[in-house]
Amino acid sequence: MSERARIPKPAARRLSLYLRMVQDRIEQDGAADRVSSRELGEVAGVADAQVRKDLASFGAGGQPGVGYRLHDLHRGLRQALGLQQPWRAVLVGAGNIGRALLAYPRFAQEGFEIVAVLDRGGGVVGRRIAGHVVQSMANLSEVIRRSGAQLGVIAVPPDEAQAVAEALVEAGIRGVLNFAPRALRLPKSVPVVAVDFTEALERLAFEVTASRPGSGRSRSGG
Amino acid sequence: MSERARIPKPAARRLSLYLRMVQDRIEQDGAADRVSSRELGEVAGVADAQVRKDLASFGAGGQPGVGYRLHDLHRGLRQALGLQQPWRAVLVGAGNIGRALLAYPRFAQEGFEIVAVLDRGGGVVGRRIAGHVVQSMANLSEVIRRSGAQLGVIAVPPDEAQAVAEALVEAGIRGVLNFAPRALRLPKSVPVVAVDFTEALERLAFEVTASRPGSGRSRSGG
DNA sequence: GATTGTGAAGAGCTTCACAGCT
DNA sequence: AGCTGTGAAGCTCTTCACAATC
Numbered sequence: 142m143s144e145r146a147r148i149p150k151p152a153a154r155r156l157s158l159y160l161r162m163v164q165d166r167i168e169q170d171g172a173a174d175r176v177s178s179r180e181l182g183e184v185a186g187v188a189d190a191q192v193r194k195d196l197a198s199f200g201a202g203g204q205p206g207v208g209y210r211l212h213d214l215h216r217g218l219r220q221a222l223g224l225q226q227p228w229r230a231v232l233v234g235a236g237n238i239g240r241a242l243l244a245y246p247r248f249a250q251e252g253f254e255i256v257a258v259l260d261r262g263g264g265v266v267g268r269r270i271a272g273h274v275v276q277s278m279a280n281l282s283e284v285i286r287r288s289g290a291q292l293g294v295i296a297v298p299p300d301e302a303q304a305v306a307e308a309l310v311e312a313g314i315r316g317v318l319n320f321a322p323r324a325l326r327l328p329k330s331v332p333v334v335a336v337d338f339t340e341a342l343e344r345l346a347f348e349v350t351a352s353r354p355g356s357g358r359s360r361s362g363g
Numbered sequence: 364m365s366e367r368a369r370i371p372k373p374a375a376r377r378l379s380l381y382l383r384m385v386q387d388r389i390e391q392d393g394a395a396d397r398v399s400s401r402e403l404g405e406v407a408g409v410a411d412a413q414v415r416k417d418l419a420s421f422g423a424g425g426q427p428g429v430g431y432r433l434h435d436l437h438r439g440l441r442q443a444l445g446l447q448q449p450w451r452a453v454l455v456g457a458g459n460i461g462r463a464l465l466a467y468p469r470f471a472q473e474g475f476e477i478v479a480v481l482d483r484g485g486g487v488v489g490r491r492i493a494g495h496v497v498q499s500m501a502n503l504s505e506v507i508r509r510s511g512a513q514l515g516v517i518a519v520p521p522d523e524a525q526a527v528a529e530a531l532v533e534a535g536i537r538g539v540l541n542f543a544p545r546a547l548r549l550p551k552s553v554p555v556v557a558v559d560f561t562e563a564l565e566r567l568a569f570e571v572t573a574s575r576p577g578s579g580r581s582r583s584g585g
Numbered sequence: 586g587a588t589t590g591t592g593a594a595g596a597g598c599t600t601c602a603c604a605g606c607t
Numbered sequence: 608a609g610c611t612g613t614g615a616a617g618c619t620c621t622t623c624a625c626a627a628t629c
Contacts, residue, residue: 151620153569157562161544165521177588184546188622193589205589205628222565223572230564237463244459247544247561253568292567299387316571318563322383322469324406332570336563339469340379341540341556342452343444345514346475347375348554349538350445373598399610410600415611427606427611 148221152195155185159195160218167211175208227252229288230318233305234296235260235268235275238320242296243271256288261301278305282312291315299323306333370443374417377407381417382440389433397430449474451510452540455527456518457482457490457497460542464518465493478510483523500527504534513537521545528555 148156162184166176178192185192196202196209199221203209219225232239232255242248243255258273259281260266266277276284284290293309295302295317302321309317310331319325319335327333370378384406388398400414407414418424418431421443425431441447454461454477464470465477480495481503482488488499498506506512515531517524517539524543531539532553541547541557549555 148569148573149620154562154566156569157559157565158546160565161561162546165545179588183548189588190591190623191621194591194621197590203589206587207629208588221569223568224565228564228568237466241459241463242560245560248564251561251564253564291571292564316567318567323387324380324384326405330574332567332574334563334567334570336558336560337379338464338467338558339383339473340376341558342450342470342473342475342514343379343382343446344376345538345540345554345556346445346450347370347378347443348556349513351370352552352554371598401610411610412601412613413599416599416613419612425611428609429607430610 146199146221148195148198152198153222155187155192155195156199156218156222158185159192160215160222163211163215163218167215174211175204176211176214177208178203181209224252227254228292229254229256229290230292230294231255231257231259231281231285231288231290231309231314232294232296233259233278233281233309234294234320235265235270236296236298239294239296240270242294242320243273253292255294256290257284259284261297278308281308285309285312285314292318294318294320295325296320368421368443370417370420374420375444377409377414377417378421378440378444380407381414382437382444385433385437385440389437396433397426398433398436399430400425403431446474449476450514451476451478451512452514452516453477453479453481453503453507453510453512453531453536454516454518455481455500455503455531456516456542457487457492458518458520461516461518462492464516464542465495475514477516478512479506481506483519500530503530507531507534507536514540516540516542517547518542 159181162181163176178189182189182192199217201209201214201217230253232242235258248255257276258270259276259278262277265275268275293314295305297305299321302319302323303325306317306325306327310327316331317333319333322337322339325333381403384403385398400411404411404414421439423431423436423439452475454464457480470477479498480492481498481500484499487497490497515536517527519527521543524541524545525547528539528547528549532549538553539547539549539555541555544559544561547555
C-alpha cells in the first residue's frame with residue numbers, strides 16, 4: 142500500500158529540480174505536454190540515463206520515443222517528495238530573513254503554510270507582520286500543539302539557533318529548516334536542512350577560484 | 364608557488380562547515396586552541412578519517428595526539444576556499460530577499476562586499492537601501508566595470524532570472540549566486556550556485572516523510 | 586527516428602584499519 | 608592513551624551501451 146521506494150539522497154535533491162521544470166512547463170503550456178530525460182538531465186546536470194533511474198525509483202514511467210507526460214510526472218514527483226499533504230510550519234525569528242520568508246509566495250504555492258511567527262521578544266512580539274501577530278517564545282509548545290505544525294523554520298541569530306532548535310524538538314516538531322549559519326545537533330529522528338548564505342557564497346568563491354585559468358585545465362568547456 | 368591542490372567537490376562543501384566551527388571556536392576562545400578530526404567530523408556528518416583527508420587535500424597538517432591548531436586551520440581553510448582575497452559582488456533585485464541579503468552581516472565578515480544594488484526599475488531605482496542607491500539595470504556593465512565586481516547575486520523573480528544572468532555574464536561577471544527558483548543556463552566557465560528556499564523545504568519534507576516510522580527502519584538512530 | 590528501461594562497467598567518495606607520532 | 612596520516616577495501620552514485628518500445 143504505502144510502500145515507499147528507496148530513493149537515494151542525491152536523487153531526491155534532483156527531484157526538486159525536475160519538479161520545478163515540470164511546473165514551469167505546465168504553466169507555460171504553450172508547448173508540448175511531454176519532457177524527455179535528456180531535457181531534465183540538463184537542468185540537473187546529469188546524464189539522461191540518470192534521470193530515467195531517478196524517475197524509475199519512485200515508479201514514474203515514460204513512453205519510449207516520446208518522453209514523460211508532464212502531468213503524470215508532476216503528480217508523481219510531488220508524491221515522491223512528500224508534498225501530497227500540506228505542511229504546516231512555525232517560523233522562529235522575525236528579523237530580515239524571517240520577513241523575507243513570510244513574503245515569499247512560493248512557499249504557499251508548494252503547499253507549505255507558515256502558521257505562526259515567534260520571536261524572542263525584543264520589541265517585535267505583538268507586532269503584526271504579513272498578517273501574523275508575532276508571538277513570544279513562551280507560547281511555542283502551545284502554538285505548535287494548536288496549529289498542528291510539523292516543521293520549524295529557524296531564522297534567528299546563530300547563537301540562539303541551537304536553543305531554539307531544541308525547543309522546537311521538545312515541542313514535537315518533526316523537521317527543521319535552519320537559516321542560521323551554525324550546525325545544529327539534534328536527534329537523528331529529526332531531520333535538519335540548512336540554508337546557509339555564507340556557505341553558498343563560499344562555494345561560489347571556491348568554484349570561481351578553481352575554474353580560473355592557470356589553476357588546472359585551461360579551457361575544457363567551450 | 365600558486366599550486367592548487369585538487370579538492371573534491373563534496374570536500375569543498377565541508378570545508379565551509381569546518382571553517383564555521385573553527386571561527387566559532389576562535390571567537391569563544393575560552394577553551395582549547397585545537398580541534399580534533401572527530402569533532403569536525405560530527406559537524407559535517409562524516410567520519411574522522413574523511414576529515415583528515417579533506418584537510419590534507421589542501422595541505423593542512425595536524426599534530427598526532429593533539430589535533431589541528433585553530434589558527435592554522437582557519438588560515439588554511441580560508442585560502443583553500445579562495446577567501447584570501449576580498450570578493451566584490453553586485454546584487455540584482457531589491458525585493459525582500461535582496462534587502463535581507465543587504466542586511467546580512469555575515470557577508471562582510473567573510474570578506475564579501477556588495478558594491479552595488481540594481482533593479483529593473485519599478486519605483487525602486489533611485490531609492491536608498493542600506494546605504495546603497497538602487498541603480499537601473501541599464502547601468503549594469505558600467506557599474507561592474509567601475510567597481511571591479513567579480514560576482515553577481517540574483518534576487519529577482521524567476522521569470523527574469525535567466526535574462527539577468529546573461530546580462531551579468533556579458534558584463535564580465537565570473538560567478539553567479541542565484542536565489543531565484545529557476546535553473547540558469549550559462550557557459551561552463553561561469554559557475555552558478557543556487558540557493559533555493561523551496562528546494563530546501565522540499566528536501567525537508569522528503570526527509571521527514573522518509574524517516575517516518577512505517578516507511579523503513581523503525582528506530583535505528585536513538 | 587527518437588526515447589525509455591536496465592544490466593554492466595566505471596568513477597568517486599567514504600570508511601576501515603593500523604602504523605607512526607606526541 | 609590519544610590522535611594523525613594513509614593504503615586498501617567497500618559502497619554508492621553515475622555513465623555506458625543496447626535491446627525494447629512507440
